[in-house]
Amino acid sequence: AQSVTQLGSHVSVSEGALVLLRCNYSSSVPPYLFWYVQYPNQGLQLLLKYTTGATLVKGINGFEAEFKKSETSFHLTKPSAHMSDAAEYFCAVSSRAGGYNKLIFGAGTRLAVHP
Amino acid sequence: GAGVSQSPSNKVTEKGKDVELRCDPISGHTALYWYRQSLGQGLEFLIYFQGNSAPDKSGLPSDRFSAERTGGSVSTLTIQRTQQEDSAVYLCASSLVPVVTGGYTFGSGTRLTVV
Numbered sequence: 706a707q708s709v710t711q712l713g714s715h716v717s718v719s720e721g722a723l724v725l726l727r728c729n730y731s732s733s734v735p736p737y738l739f740w741y742v743q744y745p746n747q748g749l750q751l752l753l754k755y756t757t758g759a760t761l762v763k764g765i766n767g768f769e770a771e772f773k774k775s776e777t778s779f780h781l782t783k784p785s786a787h788m789s790d791a792a793e794y795f796c797a798v799s800s801r802a803g804g805y806n807k808l809i810f811g812a813g814t815r816l817a818v819h820p
Numbered sequence: 821g822a823g824v825s826q827s828p829s830n831k832v833t834e835k836g837k838d839v840e841l842r843c844d845p846i847s848g849h850t851a852l853y854w855y856r857q858s859l860g861q862g863l864e865f866l867i868y869f870q871g872n873s874a875p876d877k878s879g880l881p882s883d884r885f886s887a888e889r890t891g892g893s894v895s896t897l898t899i900q901r902t903q904q905e906d907s908a909v910y911l912c913a914s915s916l917v918p919v920v921t922g923g924y925t926f927g928s929g930t931r932l933t934v935v
Contacts, residue, residue: 741926747928749911750926808853815861
């Protein structure tokens with residue numbers, strides 16, 4: 706069975722500081738991994754994804770994530786936080802075990818950015 | 821259409837009433853998904869439609885929940901005899917192909933409040 710764990714339901718950083726949002730997955734077969742962002746009263750927007758190939762993937766708004774198979778992790782980072790990054794972030798996984806046909810989401814991490 | 825459209829955006833209903841939530845996916849997207857987003861619970865998979873295949877209903881929480889997709893396009897999620905625990909944001913998403921390599925496109929959701 707697939708599952709996703711996001712460590713920390715709330716993360717608070719100062720503007721300009723490093724953003725690190727943690728995601729660990731469970732999958733018995735190679736996974737596809739995704740990060741989504743949800744701004745208030747909006748739907749979810751795809752930030753970045755890992756399917757195959759390079760394990761460091763870059764997404765929109767300066768975010769990137771690295772797939773580490775040995776750690777079963779896919780943490781999201783951004784070198785310098787901006788006030789506009791305040792939102793909720795969701796990590797998701799799909800895999801061949803599930804037919805690669807649906808995403809399983811983590812519980813989300815709410816990011817606050819303060820001046 | 822240009823995006824995934826959901827209606828209504830907000831719905832307040834009395835306990836015990838039935839409700840219908842509508843999703844209009846992106847034209848040409850063969851796969852359609854319903855998720856439920858409860859406070860602090862992340863996104864819970866409900867149901868998945870792919871073309872004319874039998875839907876994957878494995879996430880529906882009870883037999884009060886049902887969904888249909890007519891003509892491979894518009895989908896309706898129906899909740900019968902609503903309960904207060906059904907209060908949540910119901911999100912619809914669609915994707916071009918069933919294999920989720922590109923992620924989903926989400927609608928803005930329907931916020932359901934059962935009073």
